[in-house]
Amino acid sequence: MKETHPEKQAIDKNRYARQSAGFLVLKACVLSVVLSLIVLIGFIVIKGMGALNIDFFIKFPENGMSEGGIFPAIMGTFLLSTGAILFALPLGVLTAVWLTEYSTSMKMVRLLRIGINSLAGVPSIVFGLFGLAFLVKFMQFGVSLLSGIVVLGIMVLPTVIVTAEEALLSVPKSFKEASLALGATRWETMYKVILPNAISGILTGVILGIGRAAGETAPIMFTAATFFTVKLPDSLFSEVMALPYHIYALMTEGSQAGQMEIAYGTALVLLMLVLAVNAAAIAIRIKARRGRKW
Amino acid sequence: MAVHGGMKKNFIERALPTVSFISILFLFGIAMTLIVSAVPAFREYGIISTLSGKVWRPTDDPPVFGMWPLILSSFYVTFTAIAIAVPLGVGAAVYLAEIAPAKVREIIKPAMEVLAGIPSIVLGFFGIVFLAPVVKNIFHLDTGLTGFTAAILLAIMSVPTIASITEDAVTAVPKELRHASLALGGTKWETIIRVSVPAAKSGILTGIILGISRTMGETMTVLMAAGGSRGIPDNIFVPMRPMTACIAGEMGETVVGGSHYYMLFAMGLILFVFNIIFNIIAENIKKGKNK
Numbered sequence: 001m002k003e004t005h006p007e008k009q010a011i012d013k014n015r016y017a018r019q020s021a022g023f024l025v026l027k028a029c030v031l032s033v034v035l036s037l038i039v040l041i042g043f044i045v046i047k048g049m050g051a052l053n054i055d056f057f058i059k060f061p062e063n064g065m066s067e068g069g070i071f072p073a074i075m076g077t078f079l080l081s082t083g084a085i086l087f088a089l090p091l092g093v094l095t096a097v098w099l100t101e102y103s104t105s106m107k108m109v110r111l112l113r114i115g116i117n118s119l120a121g122v123p124s125i126v127f128g129l130f131g132l133a134f135l136v137k138f139m140q141f142g143v144s145l146l147s148g149i150v151v152l153g154i155m156v157l158p159t160v161i162v163t164a165e166e167a168l169l170s171v172p173k174s175f176k177e178a179s180l181a182l183g184a185t186r187w188e189t190m191y192k193v194i195l196p197n198a199i200s201g202i203l204t205g206v207i208l209g210i211g212r213a214a215g216e217t218a219p220i221m222f223t224a225a226t227f228f229t230v231k232l233p234d235s236l237f238s239e240v241m242a243l244p245y246h247i248y249a250l251m252t253e254g255s256q257a258g259q260m261e262i263a264y265g266t267a268l269v270l271l272m273l274v275l276a277v278n279a280a281a282i283a284i285r286i287k288a289r290r291g292r293k294w
Numbered sequence: 295m296a297v298h299g300g301m302k303k304n305f306i307e308r309a310l311p312t313v314s315f316i317s318i319l320f321l322f323g324i325a326m327t328l329i330v331s332a333v334p335a336f337r338e339y340g341i342i343s344t345l346s347g348k349v350w351r352p353t354d355d356p357p358v359f360g361m362w363p364l365i366l367s368s369f370y371v372t373f374t375a376i377a378i379a380v381p382l383g384v385g386a387a388v389y390l391a392e393i394a395p396a397k398v399r400e401i402i403k404p405a406m407e408v409l410a411g412i413p414s415i416v417l418g419f420f421g422i423v424f425l426a427p428v429v430k431n432i433f434h435l436d437t438g439l440t441g442f443t444a445a446i447l448l449a450i451m452s453v454p455t456i457a458s459i460t461e462d463a464v465t466a467v468p469k470e471l472r473h474a475s476l477a478l479g480g481t482k483w484e485t486i487i488r489v490s491v492p493a494a495k496s497g498i499l500t501g502i503i504l505g506i507s508r509t510m511g512e513t514m515t516v517l518m519a520a521g522g523s524r525g526i527p528d529n530i531f532v533p534m535r536p537m538t539a540c541i542a543g544e545m546g547e548t549v550v551g552g553s554h555y556y557m558l559f560a561m562g563l564i565l566f567v568f569n570i571i572f573n574i575i576a577e578n579i580k581k582g583k584n585k
Contacts, residue, residue, distance in 0.1 A: 022487070026386070028385075029386045030389050034405055094306075095313060099314065102307065114577055117573050117576075118569065119317055119320060119321045121504070125541050128545075129331075129562040134327045217414065267420075274416075275411075
């Protein structure tokens with residue numbers, strides 16, 4: 001047979017050569033993405049390591065931000081991101097509950113989904129503008145922790161809704177049916193059966209939301225952040241320092257010798273924070289999948 | 295007798311529909327805020343002449359507000375970034391969905407998530423300290439802070455968006471189609487190129503459009519790495535100031551209630567409208583596919 005089809009043999013060879021080449025191109029795509037991630041993280045780690053020591057974490061900036069630490073920026077980012085998630089969590093989970101269990105009108109659901117997707121796509125700087133005009137000026141919150149929390153809270157709301165929805169949907173229908181068959185009301189079923197079983201998924205959303213809020217700069221530029229404070233915020237109406245804004249400030253304000261090193265250090269701390277948050281979310285998801293009996 | 299099965303709703307259940315629509319309320323509130331603040335600017339300087347004006351000198355006396363250089367910069371940076379990100383993102387997604395062994399997937403997928411989570415300020419910082427000198431040397435430029443530098447960074451940032459939506463779309467292609475192609479003697483590669491990818495076309499397109507939308511809205515990266523020049527760019531290798539960078543960079547210098555202040559809100563409104571248009575297009579592609 002083989003001898004009778006030399007032409008076909010050549011074509012086949014050609015086809016498999018094309019396959020190898022194609023696979024190689026796809027692998028190169030993946031490789032270049034992973035490589036850029038490694039270069040990015042590696043570079044920041046190597047250049048930032050030198051700045052890190054205990055003082056860097058627990059001291060205030062000194063000498064026009066060219067010496068000292070970034071303690072107030074760490075605290076500010078912590079307050080902003082946890083505040084934002086406390087704002088978004090109840091709203092997000094209740095919205096997800098309505099979408100998955102209670103909604104009856106397809107039209108309303110579609111409208112809400114378009115709204116959530118659009119909100120997720122609003123540029124971060126536009127959130128900043130909204131915060132400036134509405135919260136800072138109109139509501140007279142001023143440039144404050146409160147304005148920043150609300151702006152970031154609105155921004156992470158779509159993330160919380162989507163992950164909570166996925167978590168609620170991942171609970172098997174049979175759980176719900178068993179509960180309802182035992183005479184529980186719809187709310188009892190939601191509260192005592194579905195939500196507890198969805199908790200790890202919701203937690204993933206919370207963690208991702210915190211990570212997202214912690215890394216954002218543009219929304220807090222005009223609403224919450226300040227270059228420098230001598231004290232920690234004492235109320236919701238205080239201005240705060242924040243890690244991402246601190247990097248921006250170090251790159252744009254002043255040009256003292258020590259600033260660059262502190263900028264590298266701050267970038268490393270922020271990067272590690274966000275990586276840790278992502279790792280935690282991934283770990284929770286893997287653990288939840290393994291522990292699941294369905 | 296107790297009432298069962300959702301006949302009688304408690305307080306929280308009755309509040310659910312209202313609470314759910316708070317998201318819409320926020321979106322509406324953002325739109326209203328932008329419109330209210332943009333109207334004075336457009337009324338004073340005219341919509342058409344503002345959008346098409348070729349000179350942006352907001353601090354001159356009298357100020358000149360022509361947004362064309364900034365709008366053009368946004369498009370230059372966004373579409374260069376997407377041109378880089380689409381082959382990488384789609385290629386990576388097809389590899390993950392069709393070829394990659396489970397072990398490799400388990401490493402690459404979290405890596406993609408990590409990439410998606412990197413703060414834009416860190417990318418911008420990386421752009422200034424690492425990428426800009428590289429770009430400057432390779433292309434023999436006067437400065438490394440150019441639209442191209444920002445576009446590379448934005449491409450890195452938008453790969454995960456494009457890849458994750460593409461991967462979902464390719465994975466969702468029914469197995470029967472693949473099996474049919476393989477049974478007819480198609481190689482794995484032919485099956486991917488002629489069956490899986492074409493069948494996932496609308497999903498891939500959705501991913502690209504959402505990628506464009508996200509990229510155009512990115513702020514800190516372009517503010518730090520794009521160079522900030524206000525002239526009309528004639529190619530990608532010059533410093534430029536996209537709209538997002540313009541708002542973020544200039545808002546601090548404005549007088550609240552002045553023309554410049556309102557003009558920046560008008561620019562925010564333009565970005566907002568672009569975002570809504572891209573979302574509607576993506577939604578319609580999805581809807582078309584479902585039919």
